[in-house]
Amino acid sequence: MKRWILIAPVLVCLCLAGCFERIVAPKDVFGSIKQGETYSPASNMIDNWYAVEAIDARTFAINEPKSSQYNTSYLIAGDERAIMFDAGSGERPAGSQSMREVAERYTDKPITLILSHFHYDHIYDAAKFDGVTLIDRPEIRANIRGDAYTISALESVDKEMPPLKVAGLIADGDVIELGGRKLDVLNLPGHTTESVVLIDRLGNQVFTGDFVYQHLGGIIAFAPASNLTAYKANSARLLRLTNAETQFFGAHGVPHFGRDWLTLLDRELGKIVTGEANYRYVAHYLAPGIPWRVQQNGDMYIYTTPLVDPPLFWSKWMLLVLAGVSTLSLYLFYRVVRLPFIPPGSKHDVTHPGREPYGP
Ligand SMILES: [Zn+2]
Incomplete structure (x- = not known):
């Protein structure tokens, strides 16, 4: 059970990362x-x-x-x-x-x-x-x-x-x-x-x-x-x-x-x-992978940085936050990979203590 509590959010994040809209094809000029x-x-x-x-x-x-x-x-x-x-x-x-x-x-x-x-x-x-x-x-x-x-x-x-x-x-x-x-x-x-x-x-x-x-x-x-x-x-x-x-x-x-x-x-x-x-979050050909915020009205698209405005996004504080989040993600991933698989009802399954077999 524990394993899926950790894996599910990671899968959700990965899916979201691949699903940002691409609203303009690069070859479309006007x-x-x-x-x-x-x-x-x-x-x-x-x-x-x-x-x-x-x-x-x-x-x-x-x-x-x-x-x-x-x-x-x-x-x-x-x-x-x-x-x-x-x-x-x-x-x-x-x-x-x-x-x-x-x-x-x-x-x-x-x-x-x-x-x-x-x-x-x-x-x-x-x-x-x-x-x-x-x-x-x-x-x-x-x-x-x-x-x-x-x-x-x-x-x-x-x-x-x-x-x-x-x-x-x-x-x-x-x-x-x-x-x-x-x-x-x-x-x-x-x-x-x-x-x-x-x-x-x-x-x-x-x-x-x-x-x-x-x-x-x-x-x-x-x-x-x-x-x-x-x-x-x-x-x-x-x-x-x-x-x-x-x-x-x-x-x-x-x-x-x-x-x-x-x-x-x-x-x-x-x-x-x-x-x-x-705002919507979209993928853009100038920087694939970064989910820019876009404000759109008809053919007018204005792209800006995700979550916070450009001066803060490009500051050393954001670099620190990114480094922190990356380290935490790597640590969680490491913990998930190392989790032992515990069959329900086994001797070590603390979620079902009632099934603890009695000793002789
Ligand atoms: Zn230019």
Whole structure:
């Protein structure tokens, strides 16, 4: 009897671990668009990896339709210089063009690289550019050595990157002059602390990186530097800075989307921070095995960490708790395996003392 009291909960846990929903297939980009296909007839394959759409004469969406997360980087040019916003997913085949080589096909102006954030799927070709312009935050400034910045394994959620030459710093509220075109710089923590969003006010275009995008993979708010409270505050800030006609361009999925999508994100983040979220636990292709919490409304999925919010989930306290639970589980498993099988009614069966045989 004792043996099953211990084994049953273990079996229940194992069953639950295998039963978390997978609500989105990785190849589903959005609507009828699948990974590997271009998102629009206006987006043309320029080789067997990149597809490019000229949003207008000075703005280009450089898409990687075959990448696992359907990435897009942006070339935003003015009369005197251009910004490259992100540097590729890192999944391009060996020997293919770098993001810089692609960008130089569409502008003859000097290119400044700005990263929307430091995750591995946005930074691959960063070292191919002459330097990188970083968002001015205390922790970034503190880690610049000479004129180099090294994106750590924790920041990239992958491996440590080779050092990047720092070409300059830009701060929240700065305006980048490109010649006949200006970009406002916003630092909007939420997805990550260093998340950058660029606004072309005259053209009414916003380049959002991973802060918001339209991809069935969902919005990621479970990274080590994710912060749900900041996310909500900054989605409200971005709403105030845009209007119904603003064109939004994200880094994953179908690049173009409207402000209604940001409104929906803001509303769902509002439910999360006020405790009104209706979470489900799901498996997700970005981290199989971890049961993320997801808040869903229609096609909007916001993924965050299980049980507790990201800062606590990724803290050393959670590591300690996990280590404790693992040790306890191993100990229980060891005890179960070592339990002797006791037939009911036997001499040692204390659950049926009445059957104790009398002695001669
Ligand atoms: Zn990303």
